[in-house]
Amino acid sequence: MIDYGIEIIEKKIREKLLNELTRTGLLFRLFSRIKDSNSISDKFNRKNYSEDDKLMQDLIGFRIITYFNDDLKIIVDLCEKLFGKEELVYDEPDTEIFRPLRKNMVCKFPKDQGIYFGEIKATNDEFQLIDDTFEIQFRTTLSEGWHEVDHLMRYKCKPDWSELTNESRMLNGIYASLETNDQALKALFDDIAYLHYRxxxxxxxxxxxxxxxxxxxxxxxxxxxxxxxxxxxxxxxxxxxxxxxxxxxxxxxxxxxxxxxxxxxxxxxxxxxxxxxxxxxxxxxxxxxxxxxx
Known part of the structure; x- marks a missing residue:
């Protein structure tokens, strides 16, 4: 069972993020989650975490879903300004190789929440391999469903796909069509704006x-x-x-x-x-x- 203090930290960060996103006027949805004990144990089993090396960074996670793909970079920059960043993975399209594009940021807890987490960690053995950071994932509305399927049905059970090269390409191909539709959606509304202007x-x-x-x-x-x-x-x-x-x-x-x-x-x-x-x-x-x- 997750310490109630972690819920307080998540709430404080969520409020700060939501207030700033709302100020922008952009079209978005915001989701958050805290890993439960089973999810923490599962990730510890899959990853080689160590107190002397790398710690788990996504005990608390946020996902920002934008309606249009050109808002992703705007919101990534906003989050970096708001929290700073420890790590940023922001894949750009490759003309030669197609792959799903990762857009994830790891940030330190704000100062007050970081101090609070340190107090919680000092009295909870389960948190010794967990860092005082949180993760923000950035998705578009069209790509969100694909990422959910991929995470649960492929990423978490990679051995199932070890010999399924064609099937893996097909799954990636579905993502490619969604990426194209994201671009088409923006272009459509640009055209609509022009017609209304005329x-x-x-x-x-x-x-x-x-x-x-x-x-x-x-x-x-x-x-x-x-x-x-x-x-x-x-x-x-x-x-x-x-x-x-x-x-x-x-x-x-x-x-x-x-x-x-x-x-x-x-x-x-x-x-x-x-x-x-x-x-x-x-x-x-x-x-x-x-x-x-x-």
Whole structure:
């Protein structure tokens, strides 16, 4: 049975991670787990852990599932900024060899949780081969199911597959099709954003270009009318690089509700500099933008 203190550590880290992910406005799901005693014993039997060498690093594990594959790198960078990293495995595609791409990060417990874990470890023999770290795995929605099947049905029983070369290739091939579909999904929504831009459907353009968890609050009618009459401003917004503007926001101290108005104000202040939209921007937001800009 897992020490209750470990549950407290998991909860504290999860809250910190969830708050920061929510601030981004990105579309994601967050899962967490603590290894139970059986899982710990099973991993000890499969791995050669030693107090003088390598310790188990994933007593606590988190998995972040993004809806779109281009958000993976953004969230990896966010987690590294938030916790630092002990190890990062971030496979890039290889043009010559196909294999499932690993995207895992190992981080130290935050200071307070690290001290608490040290106290727990000092009184629990079961934790002597466990490090004061946790693991974060990064997946897309489409690849998540495949990874679950692969982990349980192949990774944990490798001898079953020792002579099944063709079958192993087929399983990898299923992953390849999902990877292609991830790319196609992003491209589809890019195309949809363009169609809405051409039709001057500004809310729909913003929703499909930025792919954030927007609230149901409509874009200010005065801004809609202005963009309808000044399509060059709408064009400039559409042409912005989506990942650059989101990364800038995430790496700042900005934090505002994910509404269409707020994001138009933000994009205009940093990138477009249109006087009319600036005049519609609330003073408290302009002050926050200015403070972050300086």
């Amino acid at each position: 039709a001057k459907r500004w809310e729909a353009m913003l929703r499909n270009k930025l792919r954030l968890r927007f609230s149901l609050q409509n874009l200010d009618v005065h801004i809609v009318n202005y963009l309808n009459e000044n399509s060059e401003v709408g064009k400039n917004i559409f042409k912005l690089n989506r990942n650059d503007i989101i990364s800038l926001y995430i790496n700042s101290t900005l934090s505002f509700p994910t509404t269409f108005d707020n994001w138009v104000f933000y994009l205009n202040f940093y990138f477009i500099n249109d006087e009319f939209i600036l005049s519609k921007t609330p003073e408290f937001l302009k002050n926050e933008f200015q403070l972050c800009f300086e």
